[in-house]
Amino acid sequence: MSDAFLNYSELEATAESAAVARLDEPTEGAGPRARGRRWPLRLAGLILPVTALLFFELAVRVGWIPERLLPPPSQVFETMREMLGGPLWLHIGFSAGRVALGFLVGTTLGIAVASFTGLSRWAEALIEPTLQALRGIPPLAWAPLLLIWLGIDESPKIALIAIGAFFPVYLNLQSGIRNVDRKLIEVGEIHGLGRGQLIHRIFLPAALPSLFTGLRQGLSLSWMFVVAAELIAATKGLGFLLSDGRETSRMDIMLVAIFLLGIFGKLSDTGLRALERRLLAWRDVYESRESLAGGAL
Amino acid sequence: MSALLHAVVEEKSFGDSRVLADAEISIAQGRIVSLVGLSGCGKSTLLRIIAGLERNFRGTLTLDGRQVRGRHPEIGFIFQEPRLLPWLTVAENVGFGAGAAGARDSRTTELLAAVGLRSFADALPKTLSGGMAQRVAIARGLFSRPRLLLLDEPFSAVDAFTRMKLQDLLLDLTRERGTTLLTVTHDLDEAIFLGDEVFVMSSRPGSIRKRIPVHLSRPRDRGSTGFAEIRRQIYRELFAGTETTDDYAI
Numbered sequence: 001m002s003d004a005f006l007n008y009s010e011l012e013a014t015a016e017s018a019a020v021a022r023l024d025e026p027t028e029g030a031g032p033r034a035r036g037r038r039w040p041l042r043l044a045g046l047i048l049p050v051t052a053l054l055f056f057e058l059a060v061r062v063g064w065i066p067e068r069l070l071p072p073p074s075q076v077f078e079t080m081r082e083m084l085g086g087p088l089w090l091h092i093g094f095s096a097g098r099v100a101l102g103f104l105v106g107t108t109l110g111i112a113v114a115s116f117t118g119l120s121r122w123a124e125a126l127i128e129p130t131l132q133a134l135r136g137i138p139p140l141a142w143a144p145l146l147l148i149w150l151g152i153d154e155s156p157k158i159a160l161i162a163i164g165a166f167f168p169v170y171l172n173l174q175s176g177i178r179n180v181d182r183k184l185i186e187v188g189e190i191h192g193l194g195r196g197q198l199i200h201r202i203f204l205p206a207a208l209p210s211l212f213t214g215l216r217q218g219l220s221l222s223w224m225f226v227v228a229a230e231l232i233a234a235t236k237g238l239g240f241l242l243s244d245g246r247e248t249s250r251m252d253i254m255l256v257a258i259f260l261l262g263i264f265g266k267l268s269d270t271g272l273r274a275l276e277r278r279l280l281a282w283r284d285v286y287e288s289r290e291s292l293a294g295g296a297l
Numbered sequence: 298m299s300a301l302l303h304a305v306v307e308e309k310s311f312g313d314s315r316v317l318a319d320a321e322i323s324i325a326q327g328r329i330v331s332l333v334g335l336s337g338c339g340k341s342t343l344l345r346i347i348a349g350l351e352r353n354f355r356g357t358l359t360l361d362g363r364q365v366r367g368r369h370p371e372i373g374f375i376f377q378e379p380r381l382l383p384w385l386t387v388a389e390n391v392g393f394g395a396g397a398a399g400a401r402d403s404r405t406t407e408l409l410a411a412v413g414l415r416s417f418a419d420a421l422p423k424t425l426s427g428g429m430a431q432r433v434a435i436a437r438g439l440f441s442r443p444r445l446l447l448l449d450e451p452f453s454a455v456d457a458f459t460r461m462k463l464q465d466l467l468l469d470l471t472r473e474r475g476t477t478l479l480t481v482t483h484d485l486d487e488a489i490f491l492g493d494e495v496f497v498m499s500s501r502p503g504s505i506r507k508r509i510p511v512h513l514s515r516p517r518d519r520g521s522t523g524f525a526e527i528r529r530q531i532y533r534e535l536f537a538g539t540e541t542t543d544d545y546a547i
Contacts, residue, residue, distance in 0.1 A: 284423035
């Protein structure tokens with residue numbers, strides 16, 4: 001072949017080695033030196049909470065803060081240790097289960113309705129104004145009505161969480177679909193894709209980043225509303241522990257519930273983020289570049 | 298010689314402004330035509346009409362004597378930007394036309410080798426340079442073995458050196474397949490280097506003003522006097538009626 005091809009393989013060789021050099025770097029920094037420097041940075045996040053715990057422990061023991069207002073952290077952990085042997089798992093299980101179910105229902109509806117209104121102008125004209133009006137109502141305002149309509153067992157709690165999760169998922173995915181780059185849609189059209197194929201091969205993957213933004217917001221709202229629902233009417237769950245602790249003046253139990261809500265909220269978000277990173281590894285964004293630059297800095 | 302493509306656009310308007318009027322284009326099988334014109338003359342619109350991306354116009358398109366409406370599988374398109382789908386690998390992008398099996402298609406392997414990117418088959422578009430991405434786009438445009446390949450300023454986003462390499466590559470790939478090419482460009486050197494003929498468009502409303510044949514043997518020398526003479530001729534046509542003509546006629 002002509003020398004154009006020779007030059008190409010040259011070009012490729014240099015470009016390739018550059019790319020390989022980049023790929024070789026681990027995602028969490030460049031080489032052992034960077035990794036060594038990264039650990040102290042991670043641990044830095046522990047300084048504030050540990051100092052605060054030590055301070056409150058000391059403050060309560062010395063008597064700066066009266067023990068009826070704040071039990072010392074050591075006692076809170078002791079209570080938690082005791083409860084973990086008993087009914088605590090039940091409460092955790094109930095809260096997590098309600099979040100999971102409500103989140104599932106809310107996001108399923110959100111994805112379905114957003115696909116509908118995002119892809120069809122008619123559906124948008126029909127449904128969107130109503131949804132926008134409903135969005136103005138704080139989901140908690142439905143709580144008393146839901147109690148009357150659905151009774152006081154699980155269904156009103158699930159419904160409340162689902163309402164909370166629905167809107168962020170719906171709004172983000174709908175705008176994600178609406179904002180798909182026209183240029184990519186044309187690529188689909190040039191390849192003769194029909195409507196169904198266009199949705200499946202262009203719209204949905206292109207809107208995936210927006211969907212994940214919605215999912216993460218929806219999940220954090222789900223935890224918020226599970227607490228609200230359980231505070232209002234429940235006999236199990238972390239929210240119930242909060243109201244029960246108040247009635248029995250067991251501040252240590254309340255703090256255990258708060259601590260666990262923080263832990264589980266964070267854990268579920270971390271899980272979703274890990275999934276997001278896996279599925280959206282193709283995005284050419286600051287976050288994915290950051291880890292590469294991190295080694296150079 | 299009967300024409301592979303015959304396009305007559307009687308009228309195409311965007312709102313109140315007429316973009317194209319009586320634009321007629323005819324290309325014989327296997328020929329390479331460059332379409333040049335001042336910015337805003339409607340050359341890209343004409344190309345998009347032929348591609349089936351613009352459907353709202355008055356006129357007719359025939360391919361091989363048969364009337365075409367909308368998309369035609371034998372017409373390929375390469376955009377100004379690579380427009381790779383960022384969530385697909387390089388191989389999946391090249392074989393996009395064959396769906397999920399496209400990445401493993403033998404044509405994909407063959408084309409990736411031809412554009413010198415075989416080892417990048419599983420890479421994501423974000424790891425490619427601009428020139429590499431455009432090579433992937435060329436491979437994707439050729440995947441379906443189109444008889445007519447349309448190119449909309451395909452190399453305007455890459456540097457001059459890469460552009461020349463890509464022009465050579467495009468010619469290599471399409472000459473062996475006998476693909477008919479219609480390239481919109483505002484780089485006169487590119488128009489002459491690639492084209493068997495250069496069509497010059499007039500502006501507002503756009504139509505084909507002049508067809509200039511390029512009788513230069515290939516591979517072409519961008520520095521030859523014949524090349525310069527044709528460039529001068531196109532330049533005169535582009536600016537016919539404006540004062541620049543006199544300044545330029547040395």
